[in-house]
Amino acid sequence: MRSRCGLSRRARVDRKSKETQLSARIDLDGRGRSEVATGLPFLDHMLEQVARYGGFDLRLRGAGDVHVDPHHLVEDAGIVVGQALSEALGDREGIVRFASAYAPLDESLARVVIDLGRRPFLSYNVALKGRIGTLESEIVEEFWRALSIHLGATIHVDLIRGRNRHHIAEATFKALGLALRAAMAAGGAPGVPSSKGVLG
Numbered sequence: 001m002r003s004r005c006g007l008s009r010r011a012r013v014d015r016k017s018k019e020t021q022l023s024a025r026i027d028l029d030g031r032g033r034s035e036v037a038t039g040l041p042f043l044d045h046m047l048e049q050v051a052r053y054g055g056f057d058l059r060l061r062g063a064g065d066v067h068v069d070p071h072h073l074v075e076d077a078g079i080v081v082g083q084a085l086s087e088a089l090g091d092r093e094g095i096v097r098f099a100s101a102y103a104p105l106d107e108s109l110a111r112v113v114i115d116l117g118r119r120p121f122l123s124y125n126v127a128l129k130g131r132i133g134t135l136e137s138e139i140v141e142e143f144w145r146a147l148s149i150h151l152g153a154t155i156h157v158d159l160i161r162g163r164n165r166h167h168i169a170e171a172t173f174k175a176l177g178l179a180l181r182a183a184m185a186a187g188g189a190p191g192v193p194s195s196k197g198v199l200g
């Protein structure tokens with residue numbers, strides 16, 4: 001179920017499958033507050049960074065068959081967060097649309113370039129191998145892929161340098177938050193931000 005609440009930039013998405021149950025609430029005009037509990041603490045930690053630096057309120061609760069593999073939950077979290085952001089953005093009129101952001105975390109430096117023009121595409125250039133907390137780091141890419149599809153965004157993620165896996169992942173999610181904040185902001189030309197007059 002998806003719903004956009006009036007003209008406010010808020011949305012709610014509830015998603016239930018045989019593998020996961022997730023419920024997301026987003027307020028784009030919030031203050032970066034988050035309450036994230038998916039059963040995967042490292043994923044929660046990453047999504048809290050996105051909300052904080054993205055400047056929007058995020059509530060995401062749920063659970064999944066992580067005893068099988070965290071893969072389903074990570075991917076489905078990308079789906080619901082992407083859908084909720086997309087719903088909250090409405091017709092995307094007046095938004096900046098394109099943005100890029102760099103974020104360092106100690107020795108790690110990541111860059112995210114985003115286009116909110118309803119063209120789903122992910123270019124993920126982050127060499128992450130091994131475990132971060134309880135999560136196999138190669139699964140992290142599935143979040144980004146699902147997000148790009150369900151948000152309707154082209155996203156290029158590049159790790160410029162980094163060694164520590166936790167730092168590398170966190171730098172990419174911080175950069176995502178910063179890029180989203182800039183791209184979702186009001187301040188684009190009036191109307192739908194496309195020379196075609198329609199997005200997609």
Ligand SMILES: [Mn+2]
Nearest residue numbers: 045166167170
């Ligand atoms: Mn951390």
